[in-house]
Amino acid sequence: MAEARRYLLTGASSGIGEALARQLASQGYDLALAARREDNLQLLAGELRQAHGRSIAVLQLDVTDYAACQLAVEHAREALGGLDGVIANAGVGFAGKAGSGRFQRYRQTLETNLIGAIACLDAATELFRRQGHGHLVAIASVAGKRGLPASAGYSASKAGLISHMQSLDLELYGSDIATTTILPGYIDTPINQDSGPRPFLIDVDQGARLIARHIGKRSRSAYVPGWPWAVIGRLLPCLPTWLLARAL
Numbered sequence: 001m002a003e004a005r006r007y008l009l010t011g012a013s014s015g016i017g018e019a020l021a022r023q024l025a026s027q028g029y030d031l032a033l034a035a036r037r038e039d040n041l042q043l044l045a046g047e048l049r050q051a052h053g054r055s056i057a058v059l060q061l062d063v064t065d066y067a068a069c070q071l072a073v074e075h076a077r078e079a080l081g082g083l084d085g086v087i088a089n090a091g092v093g094f095a096g097k098a099g100s101g102r103f104q105r106y107r108q109t110l111e112t113n114l115i116g117a118i119a120c121l122d123a124a125t126e127l128f129r130r131q132g133h134g135h136l137v138a139i140a141s142v143a144g145k146r147g148l149p150a151s152a153g154y155s156a157s158k159a160g161l162i163s164h165m166q167s168l169d170l171e172l173y174g175s176d177i178a179t180t181t182i183l184p185g186y187i188d189t190p191i192n193q194d195s196g197p198r199p200f201l202i203d204v205d206q207g208a209r210l211i212a213r214h215i216g217k218r219s220r221s222a223y224v225p226g227w228p229w230a231v232i233g234r235l236l237p238c239l240p241t242w243l244l245a246r247a248l
């Protein structure tokens with residue numbers, strides 16, 4: 001199989017996606033950059049073409065338009081002359097207590113982080129099954145390992161995404177289609193800049209470097225950064241409620 005380096009990356013207009021696009025382009029990936037803010041994507045695409053001479057396509061995409069996600073996978077394949085991977089990174093964060101009358105924010109979080117991600121991944125899975133190879137990457141979160149306070153919609157969206165990736169991992173075991181689930185802790189981006197304490201925060205370039213490394217290695221699942229989140233992520237489902245409720 002030819003080296004797999006043509007990827008569709010959603011949520012590339014800001015934060016982790018933007019920094020990850022820089023990392024991957026510098027490592028020789030060709031990219032289709034997708035998000036709603038097309039101006040940001042055009043600027044980034046121009047920078048990456050100039051700096052790295054890669055093939056960079058821009059796709060304006062709202063991942064809550066699920067039919068458009070299907071088309072985006074097809075457009076990325078056409079624009080890059082083939083598609084070897086999809087990174088479902090687009091997401092929103094909403095911190096707020098359950099029952100505070102903001103159901104619409106929960107709904108938006110689930111429609112973006114869970115259904116939007118699955119819409120992109122499912123369209124890619126169909127293509128990858130047809131062509132016999134590919135790489136499915138999801139940016140989930142440590143917050144998906146256990147429902148956390150003031151995070152009921154966000155945690156649910158990421159738990160659902162982790163579960164979806166586990167299903168894909170089992171279905172595709174032994175095939176040439178790899179799955180990678182990334183579980184970040186706190187990475188400094190606009191999504192969490194107003195959200196209170198951010199323990200073990202790392203900067204976005206460091207986060208993107210680590211994520212790019214796991215994509216390159218096709219890790220099945222990885223906490224970012226590994227320390228201390230791999231320990232915290234494994235403990236979270238087992239810790240007693242009384243302890244967590246007091247600590248958080």
Ligand SMILES: NC(=O)c1ccc[n+]([C@@H]2O[C@H](COP(=O)([O-])OP(=O)(O)OC[C@H]3O[C@@H](n4cnc5c(N)ncnc54)[C@H](OP(=O)(O)O)[C@@H]3O)[C@@H](O)[C@H]2O)c1
Nearest residue numbers: 011013014015016035036037062063090091186187189191
């Ligand atoms: N930063 C962290 O600490 C952290 C931790 C765990 C997981 N994550 C996950 O990492 C991913 C990236 O987040 P970030 O930290 O980089 O936040 P960010 O800077 O706010 O970036 C979010 C990206 O998602 C895109 N997006 C949001 N809604 C979209 C929609 N409906 N359609 C298409 N694109 C949409 C945004 O682009 P447009 O607004 O231009 O559409 C933007 O490019 C998210 O899935 C987030 O949950 C982040």
